[in-house]
Amino acid sequence: MPTLDRQDSVFVLDLGDGENRFHPDWIGAVQAALDEVEKAEGPRALVTTATGKFFSNGLDLDWIFANADQHENYVVAVHALLARVLSLPVITVAALQGHTFAAGAMFSLAHDFRVMRADRGYWCLPEADINIPFTPGMSALIQGRLTPQTAHEAMTTARRYGGTDALAAGIVNSAVEEDAVRRTAVEIAQSQAGKAGSTLGTIKSRLYGTALDLLQTKDNPLG
Numbered sequence: 001m002p003t004l005d006r007q008d009s010v011f012v013l014d015l016g017d018g019e020n021r022f023h024p025d026w027i028g029a030v031q032a033a034l035d036e037v038e039k040a041e042g043p044r045a046l047v048t049t050a051t052g053k054f055f056s057n058g059l060d061l062d063w064i065f066a067n068a069d070q071h072e073n074y075v076v077a078v079h080a081l082l083a084r085v086l087s088l089p090v091i092t093v094a095a096l097q098g099h100t101f102a103a104g105a106m107f108s109l110a111h112d113f114r115v116m117r118a119d120r121g122y123w124c125l126p127e128a129d130i131n132i133p134f135t136p137g138m139s140a141l142i143q144g145r146l147t148p149q150t151a152h153e154a155m156t157t158a159r160r161y162g163g164t165d166a167l168a169a170g171i172v173n174s175a176v177e178e179d180a181v182r183r184t185a186v187e188i189a190q191s192q193a194g195k196a197g198s199t200l201g202t203i204k205s206r207l208y209g210t211a212l213d214l215l216q217t218k219d220n221p222l223g
Contacts, residue, residue, distance in 0.1 A: 001026065004033040009043045009193040010186050011036075015050040019057040022103055026060075027077050034084055044196045045189035046088065048111060049095035049182055055121075056104025076218055078103060079137050083215040085110035086141065086208050089201030091192035095185035096163075096172065102126055106138055109145040109171075112192075115185045118163035118175040129158040137215035144211045146171065 005012045013033050020026070037046050050056065059078065064071060085092060085107065094111040100123045108114050108123070116123065125142070127134055134142070134155065143151045150169045153159055163175035176184050205212060 002029045002033055004036060007186060008190070009045065010189045011040075011044060011046045012182075012186070013037075013046060013048045015048065015056060017051040019054045020050055020104065021057050021060040021063075022078055022081075023060040023063055024074065024077065027081055030081060031084065034088065037090060038088065042196075043193040045091040045093070045193040047093045047095055047182070047185045047189050048085075048107075049097055049185065052098060054098045054104075055094070055096045055100040056107055057099065058102030058104045058106075075135060079135070079215040079217075082106060082110045082137070082141055083212050086215070087201060087204045087212055089198055089204070090196040091189060091200070093185040093189045095182045096121065096123065097178070097181045100124070102130075102132075103138075106141055109141060113174075113185075113188055114172040115174045115176060115181055115188070116163040116166055116172040117178050117181050118167075119178065120162075122160040122162060123166045123171055124158060124160045125154045126158045128156055135214075137211065137217070140211035140214045141208075144208050 002016055003014050013030070015030070037044065064074060067074070092111040093113045093115065094108040096108060096114060096116040098117070098121045100108050100121070102125060105123055105125050142155060146154065147170055150171060161169060161171060163172065166172045167175040174184055
């Protein structure tokens with residue numbers, strides 16, 4: 001399960017050491033960590049990372065299939081998490097030490113910056129291959145964070161981007177060696193910690209207003 005630590009002004013949220021799929025309990029734990037970050041005072045920033053082979057493999061499909069009657073409420077909860085990170089009033093950095101797929105890739109896009117391991121691991125939106133269409137909110141998030149060319153390629157071809165390719169496509173801000181991923185993310189976060197506060201939150205909310213409106217709707221979130 002996710003754990004939260006603090007290094008001076010930088011909170012480090014470790015999503016776990018498994019596939020870090022979006023199980024409802026996992027979503028609740030991440031939301032609780034974000035509550036702690038948001039209620040803290042003074043300069044602060046957030047680094048989100050994980051331990052092991054995966055950053056996040058996305059939606060918990062096993063849970064969805066076993067709880068089909070709760071599908072819509074589940075999507076609302078996933079949307080709420082993406083919207084929360086996208087508009088969080090602190091600078092956020094995703095440290096992608098492993099595979100980052102589907103909703104996990106969208107979760108990374110909700111962060112302000114992304115640092116990815118250069119030599120191993122993929123960033124991928126596989127929905128076209130697994131026959132799960134993007135919701136309107138997810139589509140708006142992706143299109144709001146990527147160039148039109150990259151969004152189109154990533155969404156329609158399910159391309160797997162390695163770190164160097166992800167950097168060239170503008171998906172990530174840095175591609176570094178394995179042992180530098182978390183350190184680089186913390187350095188970025190530390191340098192921006194003084195910007196935390198309501199002004200930053202307002203700027204983000206207005207910058208991504210369209211995506212946030214769609215992600216925060218509870219009226220037919222599936223489109």
